[in-house]
Each structure stands twice: as structure tokens, then as C-alpha cells.
Amino acid sequence: MPSRMPLRVGACVVLCVALAAGCHPRKGPDLVPPQVVRMDSEVLDEFYEEIQEYVRLRHKVVDLVPPLPVEATAQQVAIRQKALTDAIVKYRRKAKPGEIFKPEVEAAFRHVFKEAFATPEGPAMMQEIRQGNPKVEGVPKPTDPTQEVKTTVNLGVNVVYPAGAPFSSVPSSLLLKIPVLPPEVRYRFVGRALIVRDTEANVILDFIRDIVPDPTIPR
């Protein structure tokens, strides 16, 4: 792994992602900061390959579950989500940790995070990682909404993220330094771990432990 460590001399890849805006004429200057991902291009390709493989699998699975009407009832939303979750878990039952965050990918993410947290913006980023982090925040009790109770989130691959648990913020300035994900999946934090989670199926796809160097956040 060390021999393939990214971020060596000349291994700087700048991604300018213009997913939503590239074709639109604009008035005035571009005020949105650029997407700059400092990772080795091979490592990035490896990561995207795994993500795309998951998305392809997901598309197959989605075809098997009831479609959601544009204006769905709460029941339709719940039925579809349950069906999708079950199907994803079933299809990925052999998935193992490190299949998306392969060692070299994990190393690249750790390096980017370390650099990001070392900037003057680092403390603000960590403050936002605490927001909604299920290891930090609870849910208001229905019997007394001035009090909160925490929900346990088990860190594991193919584990369902509990319906009652909150979602952490992912700092915007950090998102601009790591690979953009397709809408089907999203980064989140559970304690100090970074996870990749299926947005709708609510399933943890992979994770990196202890990537957030904040001892005040429980593991």
C-alpha cells in the first residue's frame, strides 16, 4: 500500500465538475468555489469504478421494486423504501469492508482529510461534522420534546442505517475536496467514521474509521 500512496509529486488531479451548470449562460462572476480533488488519478478511477459498479447494481435492483409515483403517499414512500432496502441488502450480502474504500483509496481520503482539517477552516468543518452526527445528537422524545434520546448506529457494510437516527452534515468545503458522488449515494459521518450510504435504501455501503481527528466526537 505505501508504494501506491497517492499525493506524491505530480500526483495532483484537479477535477472541475460542472455537473449542473456547465451549459448555462451566466451573468456575473462564478462565486461557487471549484471542485479540487487532490488524489492520484488512478486512485480516483478506482474509486469511481467501484461507485459506478454499485450504481449499476442498484439500477438492476430498482427495477425490481415498485416505482414511486411523482406524488406519493407516505405509505407508498415507506413500502418502496423497505423493498429497496431489502433488495440491496440481499444483493450485497457478500460485500465486505474495503470494497469501495480500497486501501489506496482510503489512504487518499485520509490524506485529503488530514490536510483539510489542518487548514484555518478545519475547526469549522469539524463543528459541522458534529451536527446531526448520531454519536453526538439524539432525537427529541415525543413525550417530552425538550429532551433527546440517542439512536445506536452500527458501523458495518451492508448494515441498514436506523430509521430514527439523524444524519450528519458533511461540510461544504470538505465536499469540494473529495470526489463528487452520484445522487444515489452520499457521504455521511457516524462518530469519527466516514461512510458512504445509499441515499434512498438507507444502507451503509462502506466506511473509513477514525478519519475525523476530533476526540470530542465518540467513535
Add this chain to the structure above:
Amino acid sequence: MTRCRQLWRRRAVLALLFAVAAPLAAQDLRLPLKSGSFRFAVLGDTGTGAQAQYDVGKQMAAFHAKFPFEIVIMVGDNIYGADTAGDFQKKFEAPNKPLIDAGVKFYASLGNHDNPSQNGYKLFNMGGQRFYTFRPHAGVRFFALDSNYMDKPQLDWLQKELTASTSEWKIPFFHHPLYSSGKTHGSAVDLRATIEPLFTAHGVDVVFSGHDHFYERVKPQKGIYYFVSGAGGSLRKGNINRGTGLTEVGFDTDFHFMLVEIDGRDMYFQAISRTGQTIDSGVIHQAAGHGIATEASVPPGEPVQAAPVSPKPGPQPTPKPSPTPTPRP
């Protein structure tokens, strides 16, 4: 860029005229109910299913009878905890039944407790999107953002939509407040660094957020008025840190909601507790220099064009006295 911003700031004079502190009677409507005005309510951090949420819902319905607002914007944490069909019923539909039955439309944004799948729920009117825009009234455009995950695609979208909008009132709403005196959460500083420049450059005057479970009207920041309205169903008593220097008016002892009325370049607001007491009210005056209300066309599927609201018959409240306008910095 800086020059452009300075020019814009010079042109924009925003006055905030707020009520004189006084003993306040329950059910005291402070809004002017002007003919042809646009009216909406703001609700945040609601979905607990607790009695307090039902109390707030009842109070909103009572005010709706005399202040017929057309829409409610929800600033996130719409459904806490589990989100089965039964939860949607208990934590949203039942507490708001009178308003839903009256045809009031709710527009949600996602909080940190919200399952992203809520965007498919028809009564939240999100159109399957985690961020979206709509124009319920000529000259008024809302931008519902997903502040949990402000990634590049969303930022590019926001810039594009703000740039394209010629509405006089461009009103973003989202969960995490850019400015807040919350002891538990406080200001989302990292998020602020990314999106505040877009707001200041594109003539945003007012922003609504939640997350911190109380009411706070923040002193204008770079010419923008920020409201934290995060106690529609959950509450953190005594959670406002009075030492931040941000607070213009704060209320952290009971649950609340907000009513807003836009008439031309005036935005009247009133924050009301679950017992019906007015906890804050005033008017933000937007000076010339912002977009012109001539949005003729909007992207398909996004806008919701509502009929103008007719004034409710009945006693017209006396507008509050107008202290010296506060110039926009």
C-alpha cells in the same frame, strides 16, 4: 465582484421596523392583511408528534382563520425518528390537518433528522428533489436547500437559479442557520463561507432556517436578515447564548411558528408562541435595486403559481410605529 456588491449594497436600503416591547395579548395579529399581498407561514423542527406540535398546529389554524396564508415553508426536521406511514400521519398530517384541509400547501426542506426519501412525499411538495425552487406569487421566489449536503451540483444549481431569478424577493430556506446564537449548535460557519457570497451577490434579503430549537431574529448580517425558527415541535429551553451579539430578538422558553406577509417591497413578519402570544413582529422594507418582478417564465415543474390572496374581511390591525429605517450596510 466587490464593486458590484458595493453598488448593490448602496442601492439597497433595508429598514427593519419592529414592534415596541409591550405586554402582548394572545391572538394579536400584527400583520396588515393588505389587499393582494402574499402570505405564508414558517415552521421548523416540528415532527415529534408531541403534544406541543399539536398545540402549535392548532394555533396556526386559528391564525389562518384571520390571516389566510397560502403556503407553509418547513425549514427541516419534518419527521423525527421513525418515518413509517403512521409516523407521517402522527407527526405531520394530524397536527396540520385543519390547514391541509383548507388547501394550504406545505413546502419542505430537509433537516438532519429527515430521511431524504421525504422528497417523494406529495404533501411536502418537493417534486422528488432535495433542493428546488418555486414561485408562489409574482415577485416572490423561494429556494429550498439541502443544507446537510451542500455539494458542488447544488451550489452550481443555486447560483444558476439565483442568477436567473428576477423576483424582487428571493427567499432561501434550509435547515442549518448561517447565523445563530444556539448553545447546542450555533452558526454553520463552514456552510456560511460557501453560500453567503451567493446570497449577498444576488440580492437576497431574508433567510429562514431552523435546527436550533428556539426563535431568533438575528441582527442583519451583510445586509441580510436571518431568522432561526426551530421550535415548531421541539424546544431547547434557555439555549440562546445572549453573549454572541447576534440576537436582535430571541425566544427560547416555548414553541412557536411565524407568519409573513409580503406586500410590494415590504415584508411583515410575526412570530407567535404556541399559546398565541406575539413574541416578535416588524417589517423589513426592501429598497429599490433588486430584481424586477417580471419573471414571465420559469422552468417546467418547478413553479407553483398561486392566485393572489384576497384580503380577509375584518378588523385591520394597526401597523406598528416606524422607527428610523436601518440602512443596509
